[in-house]
Amino acid sequence: MATTQLNAVEQAKxxxxxxxxxxxxxxxxxxxxxxxxxxxxxxxxxxxxIVSASFKPKSExxxxxxxxxxxxxxxxxxxxTLFDNQNAIFWKWLLNSLIxxxxxxxxxxxxxxxxxxxxxxxxxxGKKVGLMSFLVVQMFPLALLLLPIFNILNGLKLINTIPGLxxxxxxxxxxxxxxxxxxxxxxIPYELEEAAQIDGLGKLGTFWRIALPLSLPGISVVTxxxxxxAWNEFLLALVLMTGNENYTVSxxxxxxxxxxxxxxxxxxxxxxxxxxxxxxxFLWAQRYLVSxxxxxxxxx
Amino acid sequence: MxxxxxxxxxxxxxxxxxxxxxHDLINSRTAxxxxxxxxxxxxxxxxxxxxxxLYFAFTNVNQKNLGNKYIGDNYVAPSFKFVGxxxxxxxDSGVLAFSSPFWGVLRQTLVWVGSNVILHFAIGxxxxxxxxxxxxxxxxxxxxxxxxWAVPSYISALSWSWIFNQNTGLINNSLRGVGLSGIPWSTDxxxxxxxxxxxxxxxxxxxxxxxxxxGMQSIPGDLYEASSIDGATTWQxxxxxxxxxxxxxxxxxxxxxxxxxxxxxxxxxxxxxGAPAGQTDILVTKSYQFFTQGRYSESAAYxxxxxxxxxxxxxxxxxxxxxxxxxx
Numbered sequence: 001m002a003t004t005q006l007n008a009v010e011q012a013k014x015x016x017x018x019x020x021x022x023x024x025x026x027x028x029x030x031x032x033x034x035x036x037x038x039x040x041x042x043x044x045x046x047x048x049x050i051v052s053a054s055f056k057p058k059s060e061x062x063x064x065x066x067x068x069x070x071x072x073x074x075x076x077x078x079x080x081t082l083f084d085n086q087n088a089i090f091w092k093w094l095l096n097s098l099i100x101x102x103x104x105x106x107x108x109x110x111x112x113x114x115x116x117x118x119x120x121x122x123x124x125x126g127k128k129v130g131l132m133s134f135l136v137v138q139m140f141p142l143a144l145l146l147l148p149i150f151n152i153l154n155g156l157k158l159i160n161t162i163p164g165l166x167x168x169x170x171x172x173x174x175x176x177x178x179x180x181x182x183x184x185x186x187x188i189p190y191e192l193e194e195a196a197q198i199d200g201l202g203k204l205g206t207f208w209r210i211a212l213p214l215s216l217p218g219i220s221v222v223t224x225x226x227x228x229x230a231w232n233e234f235l236l237a238l239v240l241m242t243g244n245e246n247y248t249v250s251x252x253x254x255x256x257x258x259x260x261x262x263x264x265x266x267x268x269x270x271x272x273x274x275x276x277x278x279x280x281x282f283l284w285a286q287r288y289l290v291s292x293x294x295x296x297x298x299x300x
Numbered sequence: 301m302x303x304x305x306x307x308x309x310x311x312x313x314x315x316x317x318x319x320x321x322x323h324d325l326i327n328s329r330t331a332x333x334x335x336x337x338x339x340x341x342x343x344x345x346x347x348x349x350x351x352x353x354l355y356f357a358f359t360n361v362n363q364k365n366l367g368n369k370y371i372g373d374n375y376v377a378p379s380f381k382f383v384g385x386x387x388x389x390x391x392d393s394g395v396l397a398f399s400s401p402f403w404g405v406l407r408q409t410l411v412w413v414g415s416n417v418i419l420h421f422a423i424g425x426x427x428x429x430x431x432x433x434x435x436x437x438x439x440x441x442x443x444x445x446x447x448x449w450a451v452p453s454y455i456s457a458l459s460w461s462w463i464f465n466q467n468t469g470l471i472n473n474s475l476r477g478v479g480l481s482g483i484p485w486s487t488d489x490x491x492x493x494x495x496x497x498x499x500x501x502x503x504x505x506x507x508x509x510x511x512x513x514x515g516m517q518s519i520p521g522d523l524y525e526a527s528s529i530d531g532a533t534t535w536q537x538x539x540x541x542x543x544x545x546x547x548x549x550x551x552x553x554x555x556x557x558x559x560x561x562x563x564x565x566x567x568x569x570x571x572x573x574g575a576p577a578g579q580t581d582i583l584v585t586k587s588y589q590f591f592t593q594g595r596y597s598e599s600a601a602y603x604x605x606x607x608x609x610x611x612x613x614x615x616x617x618x619x620x621x622x623x624x625x626x627x628x
Contacts, residue, residue: 043447
C-alpha cells in the first residue's frame with residue numbers, strides 16, 4: 001500500500017519534471033525563432049527597401065511619407081538608368097566591370113595556380129619566407145600603395161585603362177588565392193604526379209595535365225573569388241579610372257547619388273541590377289570560400 | 301614527408317655551408333620557374349610600390365613635385381627630396397605633432413575598430429549558437445543571414461547612407477511621421493558615428509556566423525556527451541567546452557576583422573564621407589583625403605603609422621593569445 005503510494009508520487013514528480021523540461025524546450029525554440037526572425041528582418045530590410053524604391057516613381061521617392069511597397073509601380077527608374085542616362089552609359093560601365101573582373105579572374109587564377117603549385121610541391125630556398133610574405137602583404141594599407149601604384153601605372157601610361165586596373169586588382173586578389181590554391185593542391189596525392197613523371201612527363205606537363213585538372217574545384221573557387229574582388233571594388237577604380245566612360249559600375253553608380261543631384265530611384269534600379277547576379281553567385285560559393293580559408297590556413 | 305623530400309631532391313649536397321646553399325638554389329630552379337610570373341607582377345605592383353610608399357613618407361612629395369608625367373612630349377622628372385622625419389615630428393607639419401588632426405582621427409579609429417569588432421563578435425557568436433541548435437528552418441535562416449555579406453559593400457554603404465540621410469532618409473522620415481524630431485545623423489558627430497558603426501556591424505556579422513558555426517560544428521560531440529554524464533549545465537558546456545574549443549577560430553576571425561575594419565574605406569567614405577567636418581574620418585579615409593588634395597607625403601606618413609600599428613597589434617595579439625599560459 002505504502003509503496004504504491006510512493007510510486008505514484010514519484011511518477012507525478014517525474015511527470016511534472018518532464019513537462020517542465022518540455023516547456024523549457026518549447027520556450028527555448030520560440031525564443032530562438034524570435035531572435036532569428038528579428039535578425040533576418042534586419043539583414044533583409046535594407047535590400048528590400050532598395051528593391052522597392054527601384055519601382056517607385058520620383059514623387060513617391062521624394063515624399064516624406066513612408067510607403068513600404070510602391071503605390072504606383074513603374075519601370076521608369078530602370079529605363080532611365082539603362083537607356084536615358086548619358087546615352088545608356090550604364091551598359092558601358094557594366095561592360096567595363098565585366099571585362100575587368102573577367103580578366104582579373106583569368107590573370108589571378110594563372111598567377112596564383114602556378115605560385116601555389118610551387119609552394120605545395122617543391123622545396124626551395126625562401127619557401128617559408130615567401131609563404132609568410134603572401135600573408136603579410138594583405139596587411140598593408142591600400143592607402144600606402146595608392147600613390148605608388150598610381151605613379152607606376154602613370155609611368156607605364158596605364159592610368160584610365162582597363163589593363164592598368166586589372167593589374168592593380170590582380171595584386172590585391174593573388175595573396176589570398178595563392179593560400180587557397182595551395183590548400184587545394186595539398187589535398188591531391190603527390191603519388192599521381194610521381195607516376196606521371198616516371199612515365200616521362202616533365203614538370204610543366206605534370207602541372208598542366210595532372211595537377212590542374214584534379215584541382216578544378218579549387219580553380220573555380222579562386223576564379224570566383226578574384227572575379228568578386230574586382231566586381232565589388234571601389235577605391236582603386238575611383239583613383240585609377242578618371243574618365244566617365246571608363247568607370248566601372250561601382251564608381252558609376254555613385255555618380256547617381258553625389259551630393260548635388262541625388263537620384264535615389266535611378267540608383268536603386270542600378271544597384272538592384274548589379275547586386276542580384278553576384279549575390280546569388282556568392283550565396284552559392286560562400287561555403288567553399290570559408291572552407292578554403294580554413295584549410296589553407298591550417299596546413300601552413 | 302622525409303621520403304618525399306628525398307624523391308624530389310635526389311642529389312643532396314655533401315659540403316654544407318655556402319656550397320650547400322648554391323646547390324639548393326640550383327635544385328630550386330623549377331620552383332622559381334613556377335613562381336616567376338607571380339613574383340614579377342607582385343614585385344612590380346606590391347613590393348616596388350611598398351618601397352616607394354615607405355620612401356614617400358620621408359620626403360616632401362606633393363602634387364607639384366611628383367613629376368613622372370608627360371606635358372606634351374616632354375617628360376617631367378620628379379623633383380621632391382628627402383626630409384627625414386619631418387613628416388612625423390615637425391612641430392608645424394608633422395602628423396604626430398600635438399596640434400595635428402591625427403590624434404582626433406586616431407581616437408575615432410580606435411572607437412570604430414573596437415566597437416565594430418566587439419559587436420561583430422557578440423552578435424555573430426550569439427546567432428551562431430542559436431543556429432547550431434536543431435531548430436526548424438535552420439538552413440533557410442542561415443542563407444538569409446548571409447545576404448549582407450553577399451551584397452557588394454559599396455552598394456550597402458550607399459544604400460544605408462540614404463536610409464540614414466538626415467533630410468530624406470527612411471529613419472528620420474519615420475520619426476517625423478510619428479511626430480518626433482529627426483536625429484542629426486550628419487551634423488552630430490556621435491550620431492554619425494552610431495550610423496557608420498551600424499552599417500559596418502550589419503555588413504560584418506555574417507562572416508562571424510559562418511566562421512563560428514564552422515568552428516562549433518568541428519567540436520567533437522562526445523565532449524558534450526561526457527559533460528552531460530557529469531551533469532553539466534548549458535552554461536557550463538558553453539563556458540568550458542564551446543568557448544575553449546572555439547578559441548583558434550575566434551583568434552583568426554577577430555584578427556582578420558581588426559585588420560579589415562581598420563582599413564575599411566568604403567563604409568566611412570560612402571556613408572558619411574567623414575561628416576560632420578571630418579569627425580567620422582578614420583586613418584584610412586584621412587590618408588585618402590590627403591592623397592586627393594595632393595598632399596602625398598602626409599598621406600604616406602599616415603599610412604606608415606597605420607602599418608606600424610597593425611603590425612604591432614598583430615604580433616602582440618598572436619603572441620598573447622596563442623600561449624595564454626606563457627603570457628601569464
